[in-house]
Amino acid sequence: MIETQKMQSLAARLSQPEVKGRSPWADARRRFRRNRAAMVSLAVLILVGLFAIFGNQIAAWPNDEMDFSVMGQAAQLGAPSWTNGHYFGTDDLGRDLFSRTVQGTQVSLMVGLIGAGIAVIVGTLYGATAGYVGGRTDAVMMRAVDVLMSIPYMFVLILLLVIFGRSMSMLFLGIGLISWLDMSRIVRGQTLSLKHREFIEAARAAGVPAWRIVLRHIVPNLLGVVAVYATLLVPLMILSESFISFLGLGVQEPLTSWGALISEGAGTMNYGTLWQLMFPLFFFCITLFAFFFVGDGLRDALDPKDR
Amino acid sequence: MTPLISARELRVTFDVPQPGALPWSKPRQLHAVGGVSFDLMPGETLGVVGESGSGKSTLARALIGLVPATGRAVWQDGTDLIGLSPRKMLKYRSEIQMVFQDPLASLDPRMTVGQIIAEPLVTHRKGLSRAEVKTRVKDMMDRVGLLPNQINRYPHEFSGGQCQRIGIARALIVEPRLVICDEPVSALDVSIQAQVINLMGDLQRDLGLALIFIAHDLSVVKHISDRVLVMYLGRVMELAEAQALYAEPRHPYTQALLSAVPIPDPGRERAKRMIPLGGELPSPMNPPSGCVFRTRCPRAQAVCASERPALEGGAHLTACHFPGALTPQELAAAG
Ligand SMILES: Nc1ncnc2c1ncn2[C@@H]1O[C@H](COP(=O)(O)OP(=O)(O)OP(=O)(O)O)[C@@H](O)[C@H]1O
Ligand code: SF4
Numbered sequence: 001m002i003e004t005q006k007m008q009s010l011a012a013r014l015s016q017p018e019v020k021g022r023s024p025w026a027d028a029r030r031r032f033r034r035n036r037a038a039m040v041s042l043a044v045l046i047l048v049g050l051f052a053i054f055g056n057q058i059a060a061w062p063n064d065e066m067d068f069s070v071m072g073q074a075a076q077l078g079a080p081s082w083t084n085g086h087y088f089g090t091d092d093l094g095r096d097l098f099s100r101t102v103q104g105t106q107v108s109l110m111v112g113l114i115g116a117g118i119a120v121i122v123g124t125l126y127g128a129t130a131g132y133v134g135g136r137t138d139a140v141m142m143r144a145v146d147v148l149m150s151i152p153y154m155f156v157l158i159l160l161l162v163i164f165g166r167s168m169s170m171l172f173l174g175i176g177l178i179s180w181l182d183m184s185r186i187v188r189g190q191t192l193s194l195k196h197r198e199f200i201e202a203a204r205a206a207g208v209p210a211w212r213i214v215l216r217h218i219v220p221n222l223l224g225v226v227a228v229y230a231t232l233l234v235p236l237m238i239l240s241e242s243f244i245s246f247l248g249l250g251v252q253e254p255l256t257s258w259g260a261l262i263s264e265g266a267g268t269m270n271y272g273t274l275w276q277l278m279f280p281l282f283f284f285c286i287t288l289f290a291f292f293f294v295g296d297g298l299r300d301a302l303d304p305k306d307r
Numbered sequence: 308m309t310p311l312i313s314a315r316e317l318r319v320t321f322d323v324p325q326p327g328a329l330p331w332s333k334p335r336q337l338h339a340v341g342g343v344s345f346d347l348m349p350g351e352t353l354g355v356v357g358e359s360g361s362g363k364s365t366l367a368r369a370l371i372g373l374v375p376a377t378g379r380a381v382w383q384d385g386t387d388l389i390g391l392s393p394r395k396m397l398k399y400r401s402e403i404q405m406v407f408q409d410p411l412a413s414l415d416p417r418m419t420v421g422q423i424i425a426e427p428l429v430t431h432r433k434g435l436s437r438a439e440v441k442t443r444v445k446d447m448m449d450r451v452g453l454l455p456n457q458i459n460r461y462p463h464e465f466s467g468g469q470c471q472r473i474g475i476a477r478a479l480i481v482e483p484r485l486v487i488c489d490e491p492v493s494a495l496d497v498s499i500q501a502q503v504i505n506l507m508g509d510l511q512r513d514l515g516l517a518l519i520f521i522a523h524d525l526s527v528v529k530h531i532s533d534r535v536l537v538m539y540l541g542r543v544m545e546l547a548e549a550q551a552l553y554a555e556p557r558h559p560y561t562q563a564l565l566s567a568v569p570i571p572d573p574g575r576e577r578a579k580r581m582i583p584l585g586g587e588l589p590s591p592m593n594p595p596s597g598c599v600f601r602t603r604c605p606r607a608q609a610v611c612a613s614e615r616p617a618l619e620g621g622a623h624l625t626a627c628h629f630p631g632a633l634t635p636q637e638l639a640a641a642g
């Protein structure tokens with residue numbers, strides 16, 4: 001009698017609807033939403049992203065067509081205007097600056113995101129493996145990183161671009177090659193401290209294979225740091241690319257990027273065509289600031305102890 | 308009856324790099340466990356007691372293969388677990404499970420309770436379907452006193468006591484024969500300690516588990532242990548039936564430890580006398596010669612420094628040149 005009662009109540013307990021848990025990610029999301037600056041910056045980033053994706057639909061002119069009515073008289077006729085469809089004005093060759101800015105945004109964002117993406121994937125796996133395996137493997141892997149880091153990468157990148165010619169793939173290759181180094185160091189450091197936490201020991205005691213421990217326990221617990229660093233890495237990548245483009249070694253015409261546009265704009269500043277500098281510069285600045293604020297917000301949200 | 312596990316001369320030595328040493332210079336050696344031997348019968352509970360730093364956790368980690376050890380630890384089927392390849396060890400990993408000291412730190416903060424408890428099951432019983440795993444996890448949660456409908460919650464949403472129940476559920480889900488509890492209650496409130504200890508006792512009786520129950524306080528293991536092993540600086544000082552050890556401690560170290568334990572028994576007034584344990588725990592990097600306890604022992608003689616006492620005495624084992632109950636003089640000195 002008592003037994004059956006017990007069994008019934010057990011069955012009842014087992015079939016109760018499951019309570020939803022509040023994951024650490026959800027907590028972080030809530031804290032992030034409360035951060036005004038980060039939320040505004042996120043909105044800015046979304047707007048810039050939309051501008052890059054849908055800007056071409058709004059543009060009245062394609063980015064490579066020269067407006068012959070303006071050409072040669074950019075300073076007088078090329079100013080921003082609604083009537084002739086050059087919302088941001090034109091450049092010296094009479095090309096529509098709006099659609100050029102759209103394209104520059106696309107290229108710059110892509111460079112930033114791909115660079116950071118490579119850093120996240122390669123750097124995380126490399127650093128986590130080195131840190132978790134430890135010992136000699138770790139020493140060799142991290143010395144390799146040290147060696148790569150000691151190379152003045154900007155110099156090498158410029159050399160590569162000069163020797164092999166300027167191309168998008170060269171640029172990605174160059175930026176991808178160096179972007180993961182810092183990430184792998186940060187991740188390794190974190191892994192070293194995670195490795196001795198009891199829950200990793202518990203997994204090892206349970207016989208969970210090493211690769212599974214890295215993927216299931218180490219990496220998810222690293223993601224906070226990785227996410228923060230990656231958002232701060234995107235603007236750094238954009239900056240590197242801009243710097244190279246500013247030197248005239250970046251993407252090749254007719255492709256363009258923020259750096260290239262700013263460089264052109266700065267070159268013609270004296271002729272009174274200030275808009276050629278201001279529009280790309282504006283996008284460049286707000287995006288960089290937004291990324292930094294979002295990164296800060298992420299750090300505060302993911303690591304509440306740090307404040 | 309063959310013991311479930313039989314440890315002989317277990318030793319764990321860590322290489323401790325000296326600060327500022329050159330890479331090729333010889334590291335200093337830290338003897339965390341220095342030759343521990345004991346037998347554990349199926350279904351038995353062995354309490355392991357010693358001060359912080361006496362090597363209790365390291366002993367546990369050696370048995371479970373988390374740190375390299377030397378010596379032998381023979382499982383019931385005759386296999387020596389020490390130095391077993393990871394692949395061969397896998398089978399025994401489901402037979403020996405561990406409950407950790409810090410309840411929250413031993414649970415992955417990014418996993419749900421269900422995923423945490425299921426992990427050993429998923430690792431060792433690969434054939435199980437998802438639904439079966441879930442049913443078993445829920446059953447186990449119910450068994451350790453957690454509400455099964457909390458399966459999707461995260462560790463930080465539970466109290467310390469509940470977290471330790473999660474840890475216990477994780478240890479028991481693969482139906483081990485031996486569970487090593489490394490100070491499972493020392494991080495918990497006193498009121499909750501008893502609950503968790505009782506839970507362990509109940510589960511042990513129901514499932515016929517053998518337990519190794521580590522604590523740094525003799526009072527914690529008193530009721531749950533069949534036998535108690537007292538450790539000091541990586542060595543066994545005394546190993547006896549719990550009854551005998553509490554009633555008639557023979558080793559000066561055990562006597563000192565016991566005198567520090569408040570005993571709510573008016574009939575045993577004498578045990579309330581504090582025997583001071585002077586001095587500090589010597590460094591395990593350079594332990595005293597002969598008997599490791601001699602630097603703090605009230606009975607120490609010249610022979611204690613020159614010869615290491617063997618662990619002997621039949622059922623009531625003591626490693627001491629002058630074992631025996633407290634003498635009236637010692638009691639008087641303790642005041
Ligand atoms: N991985 C390691 N490397 C070097 N030394 C270690 C390592 N693990 C433990 N030790 C040392 O071994 C000795 C025993 O440590 P252990 O953790 O086993 O003690 P314990 O009895 O469990 O103490 P506690 O009660 O504090 O948990 C200590 O001196 C400790 O510093
Ligand atoms: S051997 Fe000597 S020093 Fe060691 S516990 Fe016994 S009496 Fe004390």
Ligand SMILES: [Mg+2]
Pocket residue numbers: 363364365408489490
């Ligand atoms: Mg310990």
